[in-house]
Amino acid sequence: MRRRDITAETNDLAIGYRSRNRVNLVMQHLSLQARKGELVALIGRNGAGKSSLLRTLVGLQPSLGGSIKLQGKDLQSIESPILPRIVSFASTEPMAVRNIKVRDVVALGRFPFTNWIGTLAREDEEAVNEALEATGMMLLSGRSIDNISDGERQRTLIARSLAQDTELLVMDEPTAFLDLPSRYSIVSLLRQLTRERDKCVIYSTHDLDTAINEADRIWLMTGTGIADGAPEDLILTGTVARAFESPLLAFSSSEGTFSFIRGNQTGIALEGTSLAAQLTEKALSRCGYRNDPHAELKIIVRDNPDGTEWSVVNGLQTEQFRSLYDLVSHLPG
């Protein structure tokens, strides 16, 4: 793939808050990039400063040092009426209204283009329709925002940003409060926008799984700064594992997932290779057993035509079980 234009770039950026007589520095020395057509996930723990960075990036909050360039222009030199045509921002702030229709929310994305009273011209209507179509919200466009699911509400906000017709779309926590399938569908929608519409999408999340699978680039907040690279690069260098280091979590670099570290003491010999055997290992791990081929206690997993059967062999004694639940509740210790 050819290298695309840089949409957003920070150089030695310092972010934080300046109050009357105090400077509260959240993070500094940030040099990050996002290119056209890229999906960028900003990942960090809660309170790490994800929102601060995004708000600084879209010009809502002044930086404390360094520079930001959007489409090659210095953010500070971009005049305020022009900025809404370069970057759109969807935050987590709640709406004040309940009885507003999906289409009306999306139409507000045309704000920078409409006249003093906000009349939608033909091209505005077209942009709204296109945004509704692209996000799959056309059929629900007449519904009020209170009568749709959380995922659909998030799609509405994405459509609103899309209607604003900017190259850069910044979203703060678009997958917060969503269930797993909706989380995936929102992130894959964002990815689709980068592929089909050449957008540059930067979104913050603490959902590492979807980001590792879908994002082109991850901005990973570590204790000291932000690491910027392809998800696999960050895994390879051990950055991901370090960033989320915890005595309770272990990161599997090959699978890109975290799992709990357990004090697995008792050995148990597991025979079988089927899916049932894998799930048995998982269940045993949860209950404090570790797979040890030389252990005295043995479990044989058989896939019979009428269902799975587990045999526990303890010396001369053998017991049969028909479910993993029964099995683990009868294990010694």
Added chain:
Amino acid sequence: MKIGISRLTLAMTGLLFLVFILFIADLLTGSTRIETSEVIRSLFGRGTTGDEIIVTQFRLPKALTAIIAGAAMAVSGLLMQTLFRNPLAGPDVLGVSSGAGLGVALTLLTLSPLFTLSAGSALQGWGLILAAWAGAGAVMMIIMAVSARMRDIMTVLIVGLLLASAISAVVSLLQYFSNETMLRTYVIWTMGNLGNISYPQIRALALATAAGLFMAFLMVKPLNAMLMGETFSRTVGVRMNRTRIILLAAASILAGSVTAFCGPLAFIGVAVPHIGRLVFGTTDHRILMPGVALCGSVVLLLSDIISALPGGGHIIPVNTVTSLIGIPVVLWIILGKTGLGRRF
């Protein structure tokens, strides 16, 4: 931003018609019984002296005031609700009416001995209005400062309540030191009265209201964006500081002017915007602004008609009637499906 044209036209023409009908009804009814034909003759200056005075010097100014004041209070409430993102905001709830009242009290109870209180004097007209604007604006600024720090809408309401109490304490103090005539003028004013207004005062009220409505209408686009929140508004290019100042000024001018002449009209500001949203089925300020203004006129005309119903020379204070109409609406918001009315 589309709503069915038929519903929009139907609602607008319906309301205009209703304003017209109620205006006529307000002229025809009153605490004194006057025949319809006599009312018409009086309007054209051909009635009997007594009836003509009642119709042209009392009923007509009262009906005109109801139309203007109703629209002004309702739009003021609409602006405050969007500005503070608070469905329970309104001139009286947030203490803005009290602030205007303090301005009026200072004028009536302390300054008035220095001037004549004759109808139509400078003090009665623009002086009173300016004092009310200053009071309303001061309270609005305090509320704005609080709501910038406190996201919780209940906190803002409580601060408004406390402000109103503090102001009423100050006013009590003023009353304690004022003489009987001044007190009487003031107490009658607090009951909310549409009928004590001279034509020069109506002109002042109409001009101020027109100015306030004009400023408000210039802001319909940013108001619509503000429904999505401040962050969104700023990122699409709304200049929030400028917008806030204009909205604050417009709301203060509208609520202040009405309060100066008619007293603190209760519940019109909180309740009517919700009636408007219900009637038009939209949150679009381009439609709501004129719609809510018309609803306000209708409600206040109706309240005025009801206040004269007992007949025999008796009139219920109009505030009692607006409260009886407004309180159920407010209750409906509080007990509505979003619980404590967190959103519109």
